[in-house]
Amino acid sequence: MDLHLLIVIFPQVLLDGLILGFMYALIALGYTMVYGVLEFINFAHSEIFVVGAFVGVEILLMLKARGGLELLSPFLILLLLLVAGMAVSGLLAMAVERVAYRPLRGTPRLIPLISAIGVSFFLQDAIRLVESIWRNAFNLVYPTMDQLNHRFTLTETIDVSVKSVVVIVVALLMLWALHLLVNRTKIGKAIRAVAEDQATASLMGINVNRMISLTFLIGGAMGGAAGVLFGIQYSLINPYTGFIPGLKAFTAAVLGGIGNIPGAMVGGLVLGLLEAFAASYLSLLTHGAFGAEYKDIFAFSVLILILIFRPKGLLGEVVRERA
């Protein structure tokens, strides 16, 4: 076993893991916030995420066609993509709740779940249809922005691209902003009050339906931002791209304790890191017996172990409740 190699690649693997982890964390927030308020798993959230990625690619392709990519600062472009992706995904998530979930409130739990699966298929094919008509293709590639692809060489073996740093910084800012919103503002506290007890929240003068819409808006916007970052980082997207990251982000939400916002962040990071380390180290540590393709099996085995010992997730139900 090459111990030297293990150590040398460590920072690079850590960085990959963090990027993946923040991506999962951003997506996981959408699952966990909606679950916290409605105890319902919004299976269409992975498509809300993909819509964000498509909004980003469309803006980039349009800018490129007009020569805007060279003219504008890449950071300005990035800001534009994020704002647009968040707005479209957030509003879409809100609309989906209004049309496909709210009319089913009060029905047995499986009914809205089926509706969510339906919305998920619907959105996949809607994106495919629109892009096929519009661009004659639905596998799209994010145009490169040279300044974002620039790599800093830190040491002989480690280099960091600008976009990796950007992805991490943006994700951190989003998580921090969400934290402030949910814990420090009156609206955020009202969302948490609704999550805990809708009837009593309404007695406080809180419009419960409006808070539910807002929850979808915020969760959707986080998903949309993740979509844009995903496109910037990994370039290739298609209407079905959301499935795997969505499933993993949902897992991250459960790992952190479903319904728990800091839990989603922690769960996302843990899953991302596990996956990155498994991808790079499994083969080295087992002399090639298990290659990188076993990363998911490894990561999920660890998850199952964690959940056996902490069934409510890493941060689930920290607060002791009394009658």
Place this chain on the structure above:
Amino acid sequence: MLEVESLHVYYGEIHALKGVTLSVGKGEVVTLLGNNGAGKTTTLKTLSGLLPSRGGDVRLEGDTLLGVPPHEIVLRGIAHVPEGRRIFNRLTVLDNLEMGAYARADGGIGQDLEQVFALFPRLKERRTQVAGTLSGGEQQMLAIGRALMAAPRLLLLDEPSMGLAPVLVEQIFETIQGINRQGTTILLVEQNAAMALSIAHRGYVLETGGIVLSGSAADLQENPEVRRAYLGES
């Protein structure tokens, strides 16, 4: 101030309120007594908009409240301390109180917070504590304080004495009386009839969804049936 006229409330097929009629005058403490399952909680929930009534009417100073959603009823001046306190366990004491004032836009919130803290100094000590970790008595104080933060004209209280030690019950009832003296009208639901009648001006007795008796607190205290059924005399 509040006029309730023949409320009929159903839970599916169960006919829980069968024509409840009562009234509460401005500045009064009115108590609604009744055994388990009589429909006391159902009545309060209907008043605050959590349950719909099939027929009848609820009027607050002449304006009907039926069909008004609960989050708008608070704006009209009614605050409801629900059965079992229902504080927000995961929020801090201060955040719970802030939620009580959620619908308000006036400048008096800070002043009312000081008043609530003056009424319940224990809450001030615990203001940064997560509410789920409070004791039962502290939770009841928080539930009442939270409702007061809405600066209500009419306060609905659902069994504030439930699960509290006798000393604390007395203290809570004194506080309720104090709140009333400061000008808030009170509709008090209780199983502890002796305590309730001791601070109320008038009372109603509810049995299986209908009012069977009403009168001044003094009259009810003297009434042989009330004495037998609710004051524990044989």
